[in-house]
Amino acid sequence: xxxxxxxxxxxxxxxxxxxxxxxxxxxxxxxxxxxxxxxxxxxxxxxxxxxxxxxxxxxxxxxxxxxxxxxxxxxxxxxxxxxxxxxxxxxxxxxxxxxxxxxxxxxxxxxxxxxxxxxxxxxxxxxxxxxxxxxxxxxxxxxxxxxxxxxxxxxxxxxxxxxxxxxxxxxxxxxxxxxxxx
Amino acid sequence: xxxxxxxxxxxxxxxxxxxxxxxxxxxxxxxxxxxxxxxxxxxxxxxxxxxxxxxxxxxxxxxxxxxxxxxxxxxxxxxxxxxxxxxxxxxxxxxxxxxxxxxxxxxxxxxxxxxxxxxxxxxxxxxxxxxxxxxxxxxxxxxxx
Numbered sequence: 117x118x119x120x121x122x123x124x125x126x127x128x129x130x131x132x133x134x135x136x137x138x139x140x141x142x143x144x145x146x147x148x149x150x151x152x153x154x155x156x157x158x159x160x161x162x163x164x165x166x167x168x169x170x171x172x173x174x175x176x177x178x179x180x181x182x183x184x185x186x187x188x189x190x191x192x193x194x195x196x197x198x199x200x201x202x203x204x205x206x207x208x209x210x211x212x213x214x215x216x217x218x219x220x221x222x223x224x225x226x227x228x229x230x231x232x233x234x235x236x237x238x239x240x241x242x243x244x245x246x247x248x249x250x251x252x253x254x255x256x257x258x259x260x261x262x263x264x265x266x267x268x269x270x271x272x273x274x275x276x277x278x279x280x281x282x283x284x285x286x287x288x289x290x291x292x293x294x295x296x297x298x
Numbered sequence: 299x300x301x302x303x304x305x306x307x308x309x310x311x312x313x314x315x316x317x318x319x320x321x322x323x324x325x326x327x328x329x330x331x332x333x334x335x336x337x338x339x340x341x342x343x344x345x346x347x348x349x350x351x352x353x354x355x356x357x358x359x360x361x362x363x364x365x366x367x368x369x370x371x372x373x374x375x376x377x378x379x380x381x382x383x384x385x386x387x388x389x390x391x392x393x394x395x396x397x398x399x400x401x402x403x404x405x406x407x408x409x410x411x412x413x414x415x416x417x418x419x420x421x422x423x424x425x426x427x428x429x430x431x432x433x434x435x436x437x438x439x440x441x442x443x
Contacts, residue, residue, distance in 0.1 A: 119310045120317075128310055141317045145324065151335040151372035155342060178343040182336055189332045192324070248301045292306045 117286050119254065126199040126210060128248075129255040130283055143258045148188035148241065154181035157260065161270060164262035180240070184260060187234035187241050194235055202251035210251045217244065217280075229256070229280045244276050246283060256283045330375060337381065337392050338372035344388040358387045 118131040120138045129140035137146070147153050158177035195213070202209040214230035230253065234241030240260045245253040257279040259271045266272045287293040313321070324331070345355060352370070356363045360383075368374050369384070378393075385392050 119306065120313050121310050122313065128306070137317060138313065141313070141320070145317075145320050149324065149331070149335070151338050152370075155339065176343070178339040178346070182339050185332060185335050185339075189328055193328070248306065249303060252303070287301070290305065290309050292302050292309065293300075 117283070122255070123196065123199045126202055126251060127195065127253055127255065130257075130279075132279075139255050139257055143243070144188060144192050148184055148191075148260075151181060151185060154184050157181075161262055164270075183236065184234075184240050187236045187239055190235045191241060199251075210253060214243075214245060214247065214253060242272070244280065246280070246287070254283070256280055331373065334374055334376060335372035337376065337384070338370050340390065340392060341370060341384065341388065344390070355387070359383050 117133055120129050120131050120140075122129050122138070122140050127140070129138035131138040135142070147157075155177055158180040162175060162177070195210075198208060198210045198213050201207060202211070214232050217229040217231045228247070230245050230247050232243035232245065233239050240262070241258070242261045243255055243258040245255045248254055257275055259269075259275070261269045261272060263269045266276050284293065312318075341355070344350070345352065352366045353363050356366045359366070369376070369380070381392055
């Protein structure tokens with residue numbers, strides 16, 4: 117596992133063992149901006165584009181894919197803008213973007229993992245990160261959230277918590293977190 | 299308590315050259331790449347709703363199946379000629395340019411600065427019309443570029 121700098125001093129991303137690229141690259145280059153990938157994803161999960169959350173899209177995989185494309189193409193420059201604002205002490209910054217990931221990690225006040233959303237009002241996109249300090253985040257995972265909870269969303273349910281735990285352990289092993297803090 | 303950021307900076311590596319190059323390419327070409335992908339999705343949708351194969355579409359467009367595959371990749375820098383051919387076949391406007399008749403074009407007042415001209419109501423209308431708006435349009439129609 118490696119930590120890769122995406123935006124200096126602001127956004128880092130994990131690159132998992134066995135993967136060619138970082139999580140950031142996987143999301144913004146391989147998946148969320150790839151029309152073929154997105155269409156395949158929504159075609160393979162038709163039950164979710166007609167559920168109570170996404171039913172308004174009319175079970176139309178192309179429209180769902182278009183929504184993600186537009187959202188991701190707005191989100192990436194938005195993150196850059198937030199990072200610049202963080203550098204300049206302006207608002208909104210990365211602190212206002214990421215929100216605590218409650219639930220399983222609710223007890224962990226110092227190292228609570230965080231989540232970020234796409235920019236559209238109703239968004240499929242989720243980024244999962246660990247807050248390293250104010251306006252400095254390590255992206256651990258991300259994906260398309262098809263349901264109300266991570267546990268009910270394919271792709272997320274198998275990965276979000278396990279990756280966060282794995283990365284936290286890696287941070288301990290590399291002496292980036294004090295062991296007693298976990 | 300907390301993180302040792304100095305240690306993190308020691309451990310952190312630069313992104314690979316490929317990742318950096320592709321990030322730069324995305325940044326510089328974002329607008330047309332998005333439009334190309336949305337057009338590809340519109341064609342996919344047309345094929346699905348009309349039960350048409352890619353070969354049949356190629357025949358209708360008078361192009362090779364390989365070219366249709368390229369169109370559907372969503373990464374082609376399409377010419378206006380190609381876009382207009384697709385529009386004729388799918389009978390859906392992919393590029394929505396306002397017409398003079400609708401009075402939506404900007405009428406610049408040359409005695410004013412460009413910034414002052416930006417205040418023109420017509421300009422705002424123009425921007426609204428050309429701005430892709432999947433957010434509000436998705437329910438009513440597909441995705442106008």
